Amino acid sequence: MQTPILEMRQITKEFPGVRALDNVTFSVKRGEIHCLVGENGAGKSILMKVLSGVYPYGSYSGEILIDGQPQRFFSIADSERVGIGIIYQELALVPEMTVYENIFLGHEVSRNGIIDWNETIRRADEMLRKVRLTVNPAAKIRDLGVGKQQLVEIAKALSREVRILILDEPTAALNEDDSENLLNLLRELRDQGVTCILISHKLKEVLSVADTVTVLRDGKTVCTLDAHKGEVNEQALIRNMVGREITNIYPPRNHQPGDEVVLELRNWTVYSAEAGRYLLRDVNLQVRRGEIVGLAGLMGAGRTELALSLFGNAPGYRVSGELWLKGRKREFRHPREAIAAGMAYVSEDRKAKGLILIQDVRQNITLANLRALANKGVIDRNAEIQVAEEYRKSLNIKTPTIEQQVVNLSGGNQQKVCLGKWLFVRPDVLILDEPTRGIDVGAKYEIYQLMNRLVEDGMSIIMISSELPEVLGMSDRVYVVSGGRIKGDLPIAVATQEKIMALAVDY
Known part of the structure; x- marks a missing residue:
């Protein structure tokens, strides 16, 4: 041998x-x-x-x-x-x-x-x-x-x-x-x-x-x-x-989205001075209460740029068009304005843009909503510990202690910390950009279950994903982005990988 x-x-x-x-x-x-x-x-x-x-x-x-x-x-x-x-x-x-x-x-x-x-x-x-x-x-x-x-x-x-x-x-x-x-x-x-x-x-x-x-x-x-x-x-x-059977990677959801439109974009156009071109043109999009809307498209189609422009986190972007959130026309010049209005954005790059790796689990989870824990400008440490422990348990974050530095956690547990950070701001609309990138099938299943619970409780989710099975397995409706434009709006009942790809490559 x-x-x-x-x-x-x-x-x-x-x-x-x-x-x-x-x-x-x-x-x-x-x-x-x-x-x-x-x-x-x-x-x-x-x-x-x-x-x-x-x-x-x-x-x-x-x-x-x-x-x-x-x-x-x-x-x-x-x-x-x-x-x-x-x-x-x-x-x-x-x-x-x-x-x-x-x-x-x-x-x-x-x-x-x-x-x-x-x-x-x-x-x-x-x-x-x-x-x-x-x-x-x-x-x-x-x-x-x-x-x-x-x-x-x-x-x-x-x-x-x-x-x-x-x-x-x-x-x-x-x-x-x-x-x-x-x-x-x-x-x-x-x-x-x-x-x-x-x-x-x-x-x-x-x-x-x-x-x-x-x-x-x-x-x-x-x-x-x-x-x-x-x-x-x-x-x-x-x-x-x-260590167990998972017969369906995408857990079933016994919930139908409501009729109320929570987020709407009308003729949303984004120009980047740095790139010297339009990133998005005339985007029209609706998200209903309790709905998971998938954003599909090839790399560079404009999906992440759309998320950043919605969240007010777009230096050098010139934005035109209308954003309506919960029936009110809004303009966000900074992420804190979007957060205050009920939006949250989980970045595709958790290590560079979603977490402070040298800080611990407790500090990362509470980072986006410290005002809720402050009394006259001073953080209530006991309240902070209580919040972090609640999210550690509810999200099943595997860590010896909430004082553990995030850099020492696995990718899936880092992603859960990132989700906990944004769930603590209690948003009405949660944007998830590649929410399961680089994590294993068991952690993916837990995140999918969490997404189902959130929409059943009335939250609306926009999910950007490059994995078409994930888009089809978790979305109620799919928008296909190509060349900075919306090329299709597909109800999940008729959406297929072939239809999505045909729209994604149609410039």
Whole structure:
């Protein structure tokens, strides 16, 4: 039997008060795509950080073997020397540098101590061809889309002659076309002998590319499944990930929206001075009480720009048209005015724009509505603790204490904190921008259940999502945005993926 290219034996990693990995065993065959799945907080990213030397030898117990030989990685550089490369969800590129500078950053091509830029550009072009990316190597990273930046990251790893390529949620911020392009590239790399370890919450991707799947739950190895033996299917993955059956990923809702129009836009037009163009033109939209309205469209269609313009958080935007909220015509020049009027916006980028990561759960949950806790300008700490505890329990936020820094929580629990922060302002209209991006199927289900409870209590929700099954599974009605315009308003009874995509690409 062939020796696995990678074995991790009885890996245990502890943080103060938490055992993140508990005797995890993980084995990867040479030249396969091995998917690592599990709920947020299961330990997937931590296991890969142990493998890549982010958590150095001595900070964990257990053994790592490459080609059957024990390894001790004291840094990322040590793991790179044996051919391990890791690409995180948050890309590690320098925006102001060129593509070729980024690809060879840290291992520059030099002769006699002087960087050979001509050879660097030649080799960079060679790496770009390997990942099927047609861009000028001299282009700045900041001028590339996220999908192309992801391919530059892979080219960067290949330039170091990587043998084991680890990708942590590589498609979380990509549209469907870029995601499929990336998955096809992984298949090509596998055929060229590169072993790939893919962490993904998108089960459709896992089912599409996996040769083998390992499931982690609560820091332990649950099982390893062989796709070639027919062991990998959606229900098996969900059952092993969450420890129970989930027969319907989108929970049923026994509620019909009311007739009252809570939010209405009339000829809503947005011009960006910075971009020098119109972002939205003549948008007409209605949201009724107790309704989930889905906003679908391709990346760059204008969905997030619409949310920002509604919430008064649009520096450099020139807005015209009418916004009616609860029967009153409104103009919001700042988010605090929108909040005071009964609106809330959960950003698509929870880490950069939704949370203060170095603050704790308590501070983040109460941040948007501190006035409700203040007496003569002084925060009532006991009241703040009570509020944070209520949302921790009601949203099932998994944290040892509300004093835990948010940066130490899993992605799904960070998203719940973000939701708690905006629910505390008690909005009438809640805008959710990619509410389940980068979180696991179990946490998604909990968020879907929460959305159902909120609309049953009379709240109205606008949900922006790039995942069409999610749009169809959770919406009462779907608006399709394309080129800054509303191209269609589909009742959920007649909406299909094909109809949405046909409208989304119709400029």
